[in-house]
Amino acid sequence: MPTPSLRTENLTIRFGGHVAVDHVTCAFQPGELTVIVGPNGAGKTTWFNLVSGQLKPSEGKVFKGEHDITGQSPSARAKAGIGRAFQLTNLFPKLSVLENVRLVVQARRGVGPRALSRAAALTDIRDEAMGYLESARLADVADYPAAALPHGDQRKLEVAMLIAMQPDIFMFDEPTAGMSVDEAPVILDLIAAIKKDMAKTILLVEHKMDVVRALADRIIVLHNGELVADGKPDEVMALPIVREIYLGVGAEDEE
Amino acid sequence: MSVSSIPATPARRIPVGRMAVYAIVFGIGLCLAFAPFLFKDVRAAEVAARICIFIVLVASYDLLIGYTGIVSFAHTMFFGLGAYGAAIALKAWGPGWDAILIGGGAGVLAALVLAVLIGLLSLRVKAIFFAMVTLAAASVMLVLASQLSDITGGEDGFTYQAPRLFSPAFKLFEDADGKVLRLFEVPLNGKVAAYYFVFLSSFVLFLVMMRIVASPMGTVLQAIRENEMRAEAIGYKVVAYRTAIFCIAAVIAALIGVVRAVWLKYTGPEVALSFHIMIDILLMVVIGGMGTIIGAVIGVVVMSLAQFYLKDLMQVAADATSGFPLLPDLLNPDRWLLWLGVLFILLVYFFPAGIAGTLMKKGSVR
Ligand SMILES: Nc1ncnc2c1ncn2[C@@H]1O[C@H](COP(=O)(O)OP(=O)(O)O)[C@@H](O)[C@H]1O
């Protein structure tokens, strides 16, 4: 086996007595898209927060490649190539759509000696940001404040910001939640395009069965904070425990 | 597809509000630039110089509270460090540029060191704790200034002389008879030089701040204010940025403190350190509009004119209404603070985002 691009080892977090993520050990390879499923409250978002650094584990470790990054800040992990989009839209609401993405590009590329020039004059950063907006079909609303966008466009912006990070590890947390049927394909196409790059590792929390079937190379199942199943989509979906806990909440498909 | 879901607004409306704000600020800038020739009495010169200084002080505070969302009560402390640094050196070594440079430089350096310490030690904690730490630091500084009265003159403060260039007797230009040259009747003496020292220092510092907020860092600061967690998640070290802007604001406040000390030739807690000044700064930044920088210009002018001239205005109004019942009593100049309060409440009511902030929203796409 090559070195996994991402690995968690006994990753655990307790909130008071409640164990939200319970000794989760798993590894991910470049070129692999893993869908993470599990009912609401299973600990998917919390596990993401532990990987991208918003939460510190009570126990266990996170490795990026060979490096133990458990002690690193979220900004250091972002710089190291771990990128994250959020389940609850998490934008800079009063800044324009373009500025939201420009900030991401600026964080990744740095401005070096141009720190004192006008932000508006950094056309290379602006143009790159516009490119991401175009691929997310947001170019027309680039000048609107992010808060003025309808929900579906905010979700697209959330994803555009993650893509603008150009990470090695992409973490999508229910990217199409609450989107209309005709809007979701924009996001799924973007994810499919990333998947073509065999150097990237993609983690995707998603409930919609058609999406899972179309994209997943592998599925892992979280339940009450524990990793209860891990394998090829067909195998995992056939497991009795999965049918019970996951298909039992199939009502969420209509969200 | 995405546009159809946005309320039908033309892509860009004419930003009339923004243009109005720029026009007002430009007008104020012109008045300040030519103040010695436009307003000839002594009090007007004092008001104009104070306005210049406070614009810088308030704008630098806006970098913190408006741009980055940092609440600090230590801003006058940094202002005072600059002022006392220059003042103590001017007193000890006599009126020379070396005293201003070294004493003021020491004050600015002290401000920077304190800002780094406060920033690194406490910008990680919750905003309320940070505010408390700054409050404590500012209180300690105030006590120190009154206790070390041998050096600081205690509560009374102390006077000293400014360089000869700034003394009223100094002639900038002489005519053929050796008398001071006049321009539009105004003698070009050291008083004019002193005013332009204040004006140009303020102008340069203000431009520096305008550039900071327009720079790539300026956007990051706004991002931190808007959503600190996301700013960190896309790769910005939030604590480093917050510490940096806290230090920049402290240094600017200290620099303009030096200017204040040179202009006034007097430094004491009341003009350089007290919490009254902190409250004035807060009121001015709110009236002008937080997170706009140029709002500082409007906020300072409105508040300063009210503070200096409301009494006069009320005297006039009281005299004019002397025939009526009650009115002259209400308009008695002794009640000026009451009316200042009313003015403040009205301004906040009609301009919830401050004068500049509220106007700039009018007619813009935002
Ligand atoms: N900051 C927190 N404090 C306390 N409990 C939390 C916190 N974050 C998450 N939890 C709990 O952890 C569990 C897992 O939540 P979450 O990770 O959001 O689930 P999922 O994303 O799988 O729906 C839930 O029971 C939730 O209430």
Ligand SMILES: [Mg+2]
């Ligand atoms: Mg979740």
